[in-house]
Amino acid sequence: CERLEGRPLRQRLLVVANRLPVSAVRKGIDSWSLDISAGGLVSALLGVKEFEARWIGWAGVNVPDEIGQKALTKALAEKRCIPVFLDEEIVHQYYNGYCNNILWPLFHYLGLPQEDRLATTRSFQSQFAAYKKANQMFADVVNKHYEEGDVVWCHDYHLMFLPKCLKEHNSKMKVGWFLHTPFPSSEIHRTLPSRSELLHSVLAADLVGFHTYDYARHFVSACTRILGLEGTPEGVEDQGRVTRVAAFPIGIDSERFIRALELPQVQDHVKELKERFKGRKVMLGVDRLDMIKGIPQKILAFEKFLEENPYWRDKVVLLQIAVPTRTDVPEYQKLTSQVHEIVGRINGRFGTLTAVPIHHLDRSLDFLALCALYAVTDVALVTSLRDGMNLVSYEFVACQDQKKGVLILSEFAGAAQSLGAGAILVNPWNITEVAAAIAQALNMSSEEREKRHKHNSSHVKTHTAQEWAETFVSELNDTVVEAQIRTRQ
Ligand code: ADQ
Numbered sequence: 001c002e003r004l005e006g007r008p009l010r011q012r013l014l015v016v017a018n019r020l021p022v023s024a025v026r027k028g029i030d031s032w033s034l035d036i037s038a039g040g041l042v043s044a045l046l047g048v049k050e051f052e053a054r055w056i057g058w059a060g061v062n063v064p065d066e067i068g069q070k071a072l073t074k075a076l077a078e079k080r081c082i083p084v085f086l087d088e089e090i091v092h093q094y095y096n097g098y099c100n101n102i103l104w105p106l107f108h109y110l111g112l113p114q115e116d117r118l119a120t121t122r123s124f125q126s127q128f129a130a131y132k133k134a135n136q137m138f139a140d141v142v143n144k145h146y147e148e149g150d151v152v153w154c155h156d157y158h159l160m161f162l163p164k165c166l167k168e169h170n171s172k173m174k175v176g177w178f179l180h181t182p183f184p185s186s187e188i189h190r191t192l193p194s195r196s197e198l199l200h201s202v203l204a205a206d207l208v209g210f211h212t213y214d215y216a217r218h219f220v221s222a223c224t225r226i227l228g229l230e231g232t233p234e235g236v237e238d239q240g241r242v243t244r245v246a247a248f249p250i251g252i253d254s255e256r257f258i259r260a261l262e263l264p265q266v267q268d269h270v271k272e273l274k275e276r277f278k279g280r281k282v283m284l285g286v287d288r289l290d291m292i293k294g295i296p297q298k299i300l301a302f303e304k305f306l307e308e309n310p311y312w313r314d315k316v317v318l319l320q321i322a323v324p325t326r327t328d329v330p331e332y333q334k335l336t337s338q339v340h341e342i343v344g345r346i347n348g349r350f351g352t353l354t355a356v357p358i359h360h361l362d363r364s365l366d367f368l369a370l371c372a373l374y375a376v377t378d379v380a381l382v383t384s385l386r387d388g389m390n391l392v393s394y395e396f397v398a399c400q401d402q403k404k405g406v407l408i409l410s411e412f413a414g415a416a417q418s419l420g421a422g423a424i425l426v427n428p429w430n431i432t433e434v435a436a437a438i439a440q441a442l443n444m445s446s447e448e449r450e451k452r453h454k455h456n457s458s459h460v461k462t463h464t465a466q467e468w469a470e471t472f473v474s475e476l477n478d479t480v481v482e483a484q485i486r487t488r489q
Pocket residue numbers: 039040041180181250286287288321322323363364365366370387388389390391392393395
């Protein structure tokens with residue numbers, strides 16, 4: 001095997017995430033069809049040429065029978081994917097329960113569930129047990145496929161227990177963990193009953209990464225305050241072993257968006273959209289329909305803007321594209337009804353026989369349709385209440401070289417740290433402030449729009465997803481080497 005400075009030329013990277021980057025649909029007793037679902041992580045790693053990536057994760061379907069499991073494993077192998085099979089009960093307790101009902105809201109400052117305290121404690125305990133069990137199932141699959149020299153990169157809040165499970169099995173394995181959500185203030189993390197166990201488990205990794213310096217700082221201070229460990233400029237020290245903690249802001253594959261805008265079908269779609277909304281400024285929101293995205297607050301701010309600016313009422317349209325997620329969770333169902341109710345009320349109040357101010361779609365758009373929409377937008381509204389980074393803001397900027405539209409961006413999105421100088425930053429909870437930002441954006445001079453776009457565009461084009469992945473993995477390689485040197489001294 002060809003080697004460079006002791007490493008294989010193309011090092012194998014085991015990417016472990018809750019979901020595989022493909023959706024599987026069963027076609028028969030032993031046949032499956034697979035669709036690549038291109039999210040941020042998939043496109044980030046597709047561009048990384050230096051490593052040979054293998055994916056390990058759950059395929060999103062319950063496959064109770066051995067024939068089905070074997071056939072799916074074989075089909076996935078062609079896509080360099082390795083499945084972890086989780087049964088329905090584990091998925092319910094680990095994924096719907098501990099991950100999405102406890103960690104997700106807590107990490108976004110929405111608190112712990114407020115049900116009857118005893119019932120919460122009981123369900124909390126069983127959900128945490130399932131969380132640990134599921135993480136061990138991921139670890140078992142990693143251990144089975146791991147080869148010496150591989151790097152293991154664990155992703156997100158679903159797998160905080162994984163670094164510990166992996167290191168217990170093989171302390172020489174290079175393990176990195178990256179969090180895609182915010183890591184909250186230590187005061188918030190303190191409220192979590194399993195706060196210490198989770199921190200210790202993450203600290204078993206060699207490198208722990210976050211989108212922003214603030215999240216990294218919150219994590220280090222949680223380790224100092226809750227575990228009594230020492231925070232150093234490099235990370236967190238526990239009995240002489242340092243876990244490196246750092247910020248690795250994610251980006252997008254901006255070239256993919258720029259190339260798409262040149263395709264004839266996208267240009268035709270752009271023409272159609274321009275014709276459809278002729279004489280009106282286009283404002284755009286693209287979000288998963290999740291409470292952290294602040295969709296009701298955004299729409300209420302738009303209503304306030306229309307209330308205060310009668311001149312604009314027939315000259316602006318808000319397109320809100322919201323992909324439904326976690327549709328079986330009652331809180332998400334409530335959110336959908338709430339959004340529909342507000343949109344209906346505002347359209348009834350400000351609509352005319354021929355036009356309505358808000359077009360709300362509960363659906364996902366394909367990549368090319370999304371590019372066309374980004375390109376015709378005058379003002380993008382990203383008003384997340386909290387967001388690890390927010391890639392929609394990056395995608396919008398990548399598609400705006402011609403139009404140089406304005407980005408209104410929540411100060412609570414990680415992207416505010418990188419695109420803050422070019423965007424109009426807002427507190428999404430302050431509807432009056434967001435309404436004023438809409439007016440500012442619509443009235444902005446072309447010189448100012450150009451200046452702001454230039455700033456954001458140069459950031460989006462230079463801080464790409466590929467660069468993010470390469471930096472993380474090369475730092476993970478170096479960190480392990482450093483840790484070994486330190487132990488030897
Ligand atoms: P998400 O919460 O999913 O990601 P975001 O970063 O905005 O949020 O990425 C969403 C992706 O889905 C984008 O690529 C976007 O184009 C796509 N998308 C959203 N709505 C869509 C629609 N209606 N139709 C089609 N596509 C749509 C999590 C964290 C973020 C973090 C990312 C990456 O919550 O904070 O930025 O991971 O780390």
